[in-house]
Amino acid sequence: MIARAFNGSKRYWSWVVFLLVLAGIGFACYLVQFNRGLTVTGMSRDVSWGLYIGQLTFLVGVAASAVMLVLPYYLHNVKAFGRITILGEFLAVAAIIMCLLFVFVDLGKPMRLLNMILYPTPNSILFWDMVVLTGYLLLNIVIGWTMLEAEYKTVAPPKWVKILIYISIPWAISIHTVTAFLYAGLPGRHYWLTAIMAARFLASAFASGPALLIVLCFIIRKVSKFDPGREAIDKLAAIVTYATIISVFFVGLEFFTAFYSQVPAHGMDSLIYLFAGLDGHAKLVPLMWLFAVLAVIALVLLINPRTRNREATLIAACGAVFISMWLEKGIGLVIGGFIPNAFNRVTEYSPTPLEMLITLGIWAVGALILTFLYKIAIAVKEDLL
Amino acid sequence: METSRRNFLKLGGAWALGLAILPAVKGFAANNPEHLVNPKAMAGKRWGLVIDMQKCWPRYQAGCRRCFDTCRREHNIPDIGNKKEEIKWIWTEPYGDAFPDQQHELMAEDIKNNPFIVLCNHCDKPPCVRVCPTRATFKRQDGIVMIDYHRCIGCRYCMAACPYGARSFNFRDPRPYIKELNPAYPTREKGVVEKCTLCVERIDTGLPPACVEVCPAKAITFGDLEDPSSEARQLLKNRYTIQRKPELGTHPSIYYIV
Ligand code: SF4
Ligand code: SF4
Numbered sequence: 001m002i003a004r005a006f007n008g009s010k011r012y013w014s015w016v017v018f019l020l021v022l023a024g025i026g027f028a029c030y031l032v033q034f035n036r037g038l039t040v041t042g043m044s045r046d047v048s049w050g051l052y053i054g055q056l057t058f059l060v061g062v063a064a065s066a067v068m069l070v071l072p073y074y075l076h077n078v079k080a081f082g083r084i085t086i087l088g089e090f091l092a093v094a095a096i097i098m099c100l101l102f103v104f105v106d107l108g109k110p111m112r113l114l115n116m117i118l119y120p121t122p123n124s125i126l127f128w129d130m131v132v133l134t135g136y137l138l139l140n141i142v143i144g145w146t147m148l149e150a151e152y153k154t155v156a157p158p159k160w161v162k163i164l165i166y167i168s169i170p171w172a173i174s175i176h177t178v179t180a181f182l183y184a185g186l187p188g189r190h191y192w193l194t195a196i197m198a199a200r201f202l203a204s205a206f207a208s209g210p211a212l213l214i215v216l217c218f219i220i221r222k223v224s225k226f227d228p229g230r231e232a233i234d235k236l237a238a239i240v241t242y243a244t245i246i247s248v249f250f251v252g253l254e255f256f257t258a259f260y261s262q263v264p265a266h267g268m269d270s271l272i273y274l275f276a277g278l279d280g281h282a283k284l285v286p287l288m289w290l291f292a293v294l295a296v297i298a299l300v301l302l303i304n305p306r307t308r309n310r311e312a313t314l315i316a317a318c319g320a321v322f323i324s325m326w327l328e329k330g331i332g333l334v335i336g337g338f339i340p341n342a343f344n345r346v347t348e349y350s351p352t353p354l355e356m357l358i359t360l361g362i363w364a365v366g367a368l369i370l371t372f373l374y375k376i377a378i379a380v381k382e383d384l385l
Numbered sequence: 386m387e388t389s390r391r392n393f394l395k396l397g398g399a400w401a402l403g404l405a406i407l408p409a410v411k412g413f414a415a416n417n418p419e420h421l422v423n424p425k426a427m428a429g430k431r432w433g434l435v436i437d438m439q440k441c442w443p444r445y446q447a448g449c450r451r452c453f454d455t456c457r458r459e460h461n462i463p464d465i466g467n468k469k470e471e472i473k474w475i476w477t478e479p480y481g482d483a484f485p486d487q488q489h490e491l492m493a494e495d496i497k498n499n500p501f502i503v504l505c506n507h508c509d510k511p512p513c514v515r516v517c518p519t520r521a522t523f524k525r526q527d528g529i530v531m532i533d534y535h536r537c538i539g540c541r542y543c544m545a546a547c548p549y550g551a552r553s554f555n556f557r558d559p560r561p562y563i564k565e566l567n568p569a570y571p572t573r574e575k576g577v578v579e580k581c582t583l584c585v586e587r588i589d590t591g592l593p594p595a596c597v598e599v600c601p602a603k604a605i606t607f608g609d610l611e612d613p614s615s616e617a618r619q620l621l622k623n624r625y626t627i628q629r630k631p632e633l634g635t636h637p638s639i640y641y642i643v
Contacts, residue, residue, distance in 0.1 A: 036557065036575075037555070037556055037557045037558065037575035037576060038539075038554070038556045038575075038576070039470060039556040039557035039575075041556075043556070044468075044469035044470065044556075045468075045469060045470065045471055045473075045544075045550075045553055045554065046469075046550070048541040048544040048545060048554060049541060049545060103540075106540070106541075107538050107539050107540055107576070108537070108538065108539015108540075108541070108554065108555070108575065108576025108577060108578075109537065109538045109539045109576040109577060110538075112519075112536070112537075112538040112539075113538060115518075115519040115521070115536055115538050116518050116519055116538065118519075119519050119520050119536070121517065121518050121519060121520050123515055123516075124515070124516050124517055124518040124542070125516065126516065126518040126540060126542050127518045130518070182542075186512060186516070186545055186546050186548075187512050187546075187548050187633040187634065187635060188512075188546075188547070188548020188549075188630065188633055189545060189546075189548075265485075265486070337545070338545070341550055342547070342548055342549055342550030343478055343482035343483065343485070343550055344481075344482055344485045345482065347468075347469065
């Protein structure tokens, strides 16, 4: 089957080469960072996590969203998803690999990564995050590959995969819950110290992941003979709609607690910093308002059945969901937690070009993995047409 | 191809052998007198400091910076000259920033802006230890919170967890920024987190922390907080003292006399 990834059209190859170039640039930039240390990033003593950990946080959500296909298909027998569960599983594989790469490039001492395994530390959430992420990666590789192989050979998939699939459902929830716990249990980081953090993470995951899948489905329909099916897309769109509503509602809840209680420590200062600026610092304000505006546009387009069912507006809505959730979770949440700092002062953060290129490089690696996996999956599906 | 495979197998064998005899080696090492605790080491259950700011202020105003300077020299703390990458073990913050929840708007301006000496609190329930994924940050039996610079992977989770801004990260190689090198104390590399160690290297040879020793005003008192007869406990008993952010439940071991 793997051979299928290596015979494609000219357009396919130029896409692959394009991603390889981006990944290469990212890698070269990483070598500079490796050599000179994290000083090449925009991070500081006060904002000690930035773009990299933000991407990890966001992409764990994208990975977890595979469950939104698997769960309805296996637990509620939603047949429409049968054709595309593999797309969800392979998306999860690519997203998790990106997550692990983002953790890696964020380390001050990457050569010591194995210390996390050599000295397992059950009291550290980061340890559990690594455990659940690698577990989920393996689950999705094994499940996706076995299912595809069965399809390729037109035989029924082996029974044990079913068991793995059932395991993968709570596991997907766990990866995002554990990632939320990275933040939610820290004293002194008031913006993160909220019990609905895990719920917020899951809601935004189930919005952004399926939104991306819808866009991917349209692309696949365009570049291949395989059609994911209108029904599947409609069902996904409904999921995106509900998840976006819940997600925005959850963000609203944070605002209520902070501003009605008027307790500055309960995240009020961070929210003011993010949406209005604090002590004359307002770098993130435009981005956070972009989040808000995009979320509203997405909601309008999604809730209205006419625009939800029209292809062009649905794609626009999904794009808006994806970008807005990325802004909120990949940027605002992580940085907002560090501002103001332990002394109630504002140190701002903006990523350096080098940091952005490394980030872009990892996204390119993820896109490359996704392209190969989808190429193989779709080739198999085309054979069966 | 063949030879490389054979080498690989050999390497694997060496590894397995190493792992098998490791416990024995550890056993020997433990009996090595060189690795025994220094007999002069001070014994305590929970070391802490009581800082009398009233004693400190007059000298501080007169320009005294003995505790900071000594600490910097003793521990090879680099001077990066860049706020964002600053390495800080002990420094001052205005009252209002060090104790954000223990101030009010009408507070006398001078108190609000008075400098307070801040450092790692060697918390009794340290969140930095709770989150560290490699146990590079750990609490000793005597309550001192330490970082193993050789194990730290530089994930900076501990910095997110510390509510006191007590930790610094070596974004770059610190060595070129050390003004006078103290050969008796190790330097750090880029990529690890560091902070005040309450001078374990001194405590373990029977000396009090350097900042305590050099303070001309005797403003900093060192002692075992679990020992009711210690000097620190006497101060806590007789004077009104406060801690930084006690509401967070980290139980800081540094107390302040305002
Ligand atoms: S002050 Fe910060 S670094 Fe020091 S022990 Fe407490 S939490 Fe850890
Ligand atoms: S930066 Fe080092 S000391 Fe801090 S949590 Fe990570 S491994 Fe532990």
